[in-house]
Amino acid sequence: MGYTLRLTQDQVMEDLLVSEDTKKIDEWATKHDCHIESYVFKQDDTYYRFNLEYSYNNGVVSFDYGDTIVAYEVEPVEVTIIEWRKVK
Numbered sequence: 001m002g003y004t005l006r007l008t009q010d011q012v013m014e015d016l017l018v019s020e021d022t023k024k025i026d027e028w029a030t031k032h033d034c035h036i037e038s039y040v041f042k043q044d045d046t047y048y049r050f051n052l053e054y055s056y057n058n059g060v061v062s063f064d065y066g067d068t069i070v071a072y073e074v075e076p077v078e079v080t081i082i083e084w085r086k087v088k
Helices: 009-016
Strands: 004-008 023-029 034-043 046-055 068-074
Touching (some): 009 046
Antiparallel strands (some): 034 046
């Protein structure tokens, strides 16, 4: 079972989001005026992923639900995908 970290707002906003080593890996729309962005960072030779919910009107709202958010241990996996394109 993988490890989890509890991240404070200061850790996320002042350290992780400004670090060049933190990578945004995904983004998707949610409800109303919100969307989620997913990030990966490395700490002590372990990779972790966390999500932040943003409101277009109010900025980051993830910490409105509590003092911390959870980062889950992840590992990189190489995948091959097939895409289809129109023949010219």
